Amino acid sequence: MNPGDEQPYTDYGDTGHTRTRLPESDPYGGAPRRTPRRSSSRSLVTVVGVVVLLIAAIAFANRTDHTTDNGSTAKDSAPQTSATAPTGTRPVQTKNGTIPSGFAHTEQGAQSAASNYAVALGSTGMFQKDSRDSLLHLLYTSEAADRLQGPMDQAYSAGFLAKMGLDTAGNPPKGSTFVSRVVPAGTTVQSYTDTDAKVAVWYVGLIGMAGSTSTDPVTSSWKTWTFDLQWSGSDWKIVSDTQQNGPAPVPGDDKAATSDEISKATEEYGGFTYAR
Known part of the structure; x- marks a missing residue:
């Protein structure tokens, strides 16, 4: 994120979502608006x-x-590369905590890093201070992490957490499931050198509270998250990042799931390690 930005991350977690409200009498039971057939x-x-x-x-x-005897x-x-075509390179095998690490010092490695970093920064861990601080220092350069510590704490204030239906520690009410996920749909390298890379990640974000008493049901939004990365030591680190809305496809003719179905899906379906 650029140094002059006053509210980092509120684009995903706060003001960036355009929510389609279901009928107030039943946030999950009402039929969604259907597109013309x-x-x-x-x-x-x-x-x-x-x-x-x-x-x-x-x-x-x-x-x-096709792999060699040693698994490489x-x-x-490997096929010809393009903005979204896989290269055949296997995902990283190492992790720093729960975050994949040790990405290749290549354009593909930078894209893999950006995708996985977007997933981490869009997770529920960002709403709890301890895990947020850990993610900040794992994913950003030391200088960027120090610069963003204060603004991040302000962005994820007690008032903002309450608006999302969470308590001051970032926990949901008993019997409810808070959902916050980023699912990358594709990446593109806007610039690349041996020391720096600029990678854009197009993704769909899920956020909201799944619960029988929720007034903020889980909704989706499409955004593009652009990362300025720097090769630091033995891995890619974030120097700054920005987000913008879209491009968003036309909504499908899908029936909205119930809160129980969303909660169950969140518990049963884990995330991916993204690699090119």
Whole structure:
């Protein structure tokens, strides 16, 4: 985040979300607004297109996932890279606490780092001071971490936590599940040198409270998170970062899940280690 910014991270955790409110009588039970239905012929074309893409993806994965005896990926089997195409490089095997670490000193490594850092910074851990401080010092350069310590504490104030339905320690009410997740959809390298990289991560964010008494149900939003990274020691570290809204796809014709279904999904489905 740039030094002059006054409210870091409030774009994701506070003011950046555009929420679609369900009927007040039942935050989860009301039917969501439905988009106009397409013609049957267009739907058929879409289904056929998806099936073809899935078959092609499976064939492509089977063709390119060739490894050497020591488990590394053979260079001649890696596909051509693009903004979102995988390189075949295996995910990192080391972690610093719960955060993946030891990313490659390459463009792909910078993209992997940015994706995983976005996931960490968009997690529920950011709403609790101890874990937030730990993430700050793990992911940012020392100078950036020292600069952002105070502003982050102000951003995640007791008033802000209460607005999200959390107590002063960042915990949800008994019987409720607080959801905060970032799910990267793609990355792109805007600039790269041996010492610095600028990587944008396009993602969908989930945030809200799942519970029978919640007035702030879990909603989704699409954003782009741009990281200025620096190679520091043996890994990529964040120097600054910014966020902007979108690009957001047209909402689908999906029925909103109940609070119990959201809580169960949050407990059963863990996150990923993202790598290119």
